Amino acid sequence: MIEQVKKHVKSLISTGKIAGFLGLRNDEGVVTPFLFQQPEDVDAALSLGDLDVPGAARYPMAKLAMRLLQNSQDDSIYGVLVRGCDERALNELKRWNQLGTTDRLIKVGVACPEELAKDHQCRKPFPDEFVAGEKVSPQPNDVVTEILAKDLDSRLAYWLGEFNRCIKCYGCRDICPVCFCNVCTLGDDTLVRTGDLPPENPMFHLTRAVHMAGRCIDCNLCTEACPADIPLRTLYKRVAEIIADEFGYVTGEPGEGKSPLNILGPEPGHTSAND
Template structure:
């Protein structure tokens, strides 16, 4: 922990960053005074720090900020840069590795970032898709009934959207009255959740925050992981894995991307 605090203190004192977005106790906090870094922690709790960065830059577009990143948060920042929501040269990432217990709980395939890790030890990821396989094994009608039941539990709190680091639109189609009726629960089944799933195609970083935030315990991560698998299998794209490779659904038709023959 001291190595992490020392590095952040150095960045602040040299003026290389205007602030550092990390955790004070269990909650997000923007450190601007090196004297406060004694309170900098790496808790087990997670918040969408990449999304909070967007708000910081809206207030301070000329600023440069450091941010604490786990593997999933680094992937999120990569995608936000590609979608012009963050500027790469204005973000200084400081890496932390998740513990074996955290990786197992999250079933994370890569529980550490590519940037240098200053806290924690890199552990092997968890390659598990039993949740997807269980649903894939169902008959089509059973699978449809399963999802309709899960979606019927939705209370339209927008927790999944609000916490998702990849939901960054200035206006949200899921608040349009023509698509999602106001004052009606549950929201249109299955339109509400399928529209959001389509929006996650090519963007979902598999952080699992949506499912953690859902008060109705809908297996949202399973849904988005299936969409994520489809994009990777059909288009060969994995969100957050590369700075150079652009999101395929963002530029189909401009001549730089060839549709695989199996899709034609």
């Protein structure tokens, strides 16, 4: 699988189609994101993040690609390694106007093996186009239904217990491919009291959940990153369901339509947001 990806990436680099390829590099067993610019480096160290199990090392490739574009001095085109989740994140970032007006990313897709798809109960374990891997079917995830089956008091007890373990490392926010704000509500003392451990419960996590509305593309990176094993993804999954029910908006789909929470209504005395 990796050989097909390497071959594809090398041809993109050597034909000058891309200025660099944002992928993963295996440096003696440590996998980190890396911008490949030489075909030799691709041969030597390109990785898909597969270690003991497939996809053991995952990174928010979409967010890194977004930063790469924002920090690049020219209009170069870059390649980026995408799984199904990364592609959804790129689609969502585009809808939130974070990838610029021109298309400067060439996606090099890989379809995830069944084991990885199952590990993350993935809703679409493959990008629309991919150069390696086999399409496996989406995996079910029933956690939301399980919680909805409980009564109010048990739900509250469940979430307070989970949130109570939070060590406020901001890992969920930092790993999140669609968290791109320059100023974060969670760091603002007037909105969420700072300096407490665990952070104001449940305000801290519910605040983040509201901000995930119309954004979260269900990649499971937050839950994976959480050192306290808080099932954050379950919470954001429910938020996504609510947005789909109320506004008919499904995150991560390709296209131009804005997320419902990214539409500004007219201010009083105006007929539109732009006049």
